[in-house]
Structure formats: C-alpha cells, structure tokens
Amino acid sequence: MVRHLRGIRDLTLSQIQQLYELADRFLEVLQQPSRKAPALTGKTIALLFFESSTRTRLSFELAAKRLGADVLNFSAAGSSLSKGETLLDTALNILAMGVDAFVVRHGGVGTAYFLAQHLPVPVINAGDGTNEHPTQALLDTYTLRRHFGRLEGLTLAIIGDLLHSRVALSHLLLAPQIGLSLRLCAPPSLVPPLWYRVGFPIYHQVASAVQGADALLVLRMQKERQKNPPLASWEEYARFYQVKPEHLTEGQVLMHPGPVNWGVELHPALMETSSNRILDQVLYGVAIRMAILYALLRG
Numbered sequence: 001m002v003r004h005l006r007g008i009r010d011l012t013l014s015q016i017q018q019l020y021e022l023a024d025r026f027l028e029v030l031q032q033p034s035r036k037a038p039a040l041t042g043k044t045i046a047l048l049f050f051e052s053s054t055r056t057r058l059s060f061e062l063a064a065k066r067l068g069a070d071v072l073n074f075s076a077a078g079s080s081l082s083k084g085e086t087l088l089d090t091a092l093n094i095l096a097m098g099v100d101a102f103v104v105r106h107g108g109v110g111t112a113y114f115l116a117q118h119l120p121v122p123v124i125n126a127g128d129g130t131n132e133h134p135t136q137a138l139l140d141t142y143t144l145r146r147h148f149g150r151l152e153g154l155t156l157a158i159i160g161d162l163l164h165s166r167v168a169l170s171h172l173l174l175a176p177q178i179g180l181s182l183r184l185c186a187p188p189s190l191v192p193p194l195w196y197r198v199g200f201p202i203y204h205q206v207a208s209a210v211q212g213a214d215a216l217l218v219l220r221m222q223k224e225r226q227k228n229p230p231l232a233s234w235e236e237y238a239r240f241y242q243v244k245p246e247h248l249t250e251g252q253v254l255m256h257p258g259p260v261n262w263g264v265e266l267h268p269a270l271m272e273t274s275s276n277r278i279l280d281q282v283l284y285g286v287a288i289r290m291a292i293l294y295a296l297l298r299g
C-alpha cells in the first residue's frame, strides 16, 4: 500500500479497488454486534483539524476506535497556535508523544503534502483548503459502487461550487481511474477556467446536466471562501442552480458530501426522496476510513 494519502494521485487503480474491498469487509464488521475489528490495537492516530468538521472528523475517530487504535484529537481553537506555534512545530510535538499516523484538515492548499515531507509516519489529507478531499471522493464512489454494484460506465453529475470545493477536484482526479463519466454543472463564475480543457462536459443548466445521469453529487456553496454570490444574489443562485424534485428521475441516486445548506443548493423536499443516499454516504465513510487507516498502517 501507499505511504501517505495526500491526494487521489497517491493511489493506483488496484489500490483504489483494494480500499473498496477492504471497506466491504469493514462494513460487515460494522453490522456485527461488537462493531470492532481490533487490527490497529497499540497504534495512535492524531486528528489535526484546523478547520471545522463534523462527518470527516467523527468518522475518522470512529474508524480508528473500531479498529482498536487510540485517538488524539487536536483542534486549532484553544491550542498554542494562538501563541505563535507553527503547523510543523505543532505536528512534531504531537509526534513526540508517540503517534503512528496523522489525519490533517487545514485551510492551506498543500498542507498534507508539506507535513508528509517532514513527518516519518503516514499523513492522510482530510481536506486542504480548496485543493483536495480524497477520502470524500473515495466514499462517494464507494456509495455508488454499493448501490449499483459497479462504477465502470456510470455517469455522475457534479453540481454546485466547483471552484471552491475540494471534493470536486478529488472527483476530477479519481473518475478517469475508475471509469466513471463526469458531468460538471455550475454558473460560469464557479467553474475553474482550466476545467474546460479537462475533457468532462461542463453544463450551465441543471436540467441538462442531470438528464440521463445515474447519480447526482450536489456540492455545498462554500460561502466562507467567497466574497460575493456567484450570480447577482444568493436567491438567484438558488433559483437557477438549486437541485429540485423535478430534476430527479426514478432510479437516480442523490448524494451530497455535507453539510447541506437546504434551500440553497438542495430543495428541502429532497430530504424525503427515496433517491436521497446522503446518510448512506456517512455510514460508508466510516468503512472507507477504516480501510484507509488499515491500509496505511498495516497494509
């Protein structure tokens, strides 16, 4: 297995497949009464979160605990960062306590790459600014694989804030490896200009992007990374780019990496639709993160 998971490019197709297969095994474990597979007993995993998180942080913590590892939880708030300690010093001090792997979320692009250069233990990227969120793309595609029984030949429409979403870039890198066709949909102001050259079709209308797609991945509007609304107003964005019940057809799968801003990128009526697989993604996220921790620490 690989040494770090800094981004999707760290993985070959066969490693990606191994992760999906390991996740299948861990999902079975999660469905048993004990829910534990103590393969990482004696290991300590540090979660370094410099940006907020609910699902990623908790599911990494749960994944580590289900595997029998100890977890050290670091949050920027209340730490010595406010006294001027750097990211690297923080990580080196935590390492000195006896840590076997780091899971890192940070607002800076490339922070997982930077830490991996300086730390002698595996580093897993849990989101680096607007760059990548590889474990999210793996769990989204794992959700599709569980639902459809395959990935090859499926079409996934990714709709929303392509410019600021780290989830989108990880999908862009993952899809060609696993044979998934992507369609990308956003207002022109939220499409990174070079993406017009990548080869995936880009749409500016939700209805056309979703027509005939097997699944939709709707992205949160990253308001914290934007100065102005992408169209003239947020209301206008919701009017033209919100995914609404009429956009979905029977059999299509609806995903979102969370947190969802209901009423912005997704119509609230979609909470109840049978297409909604958002909570499946959350459960599968634990299994995928167990697979990643196991592969990096024992694989």
Ligand code: ASP
Residues within 6 Å of the ligand: 127, 133, 136, 166, 167, 219, 220, 257, 258, 259
């Ligand atoms: N939770 C995902 C992330 O951290 C998606 C989002 O925040 O919109 O990138």
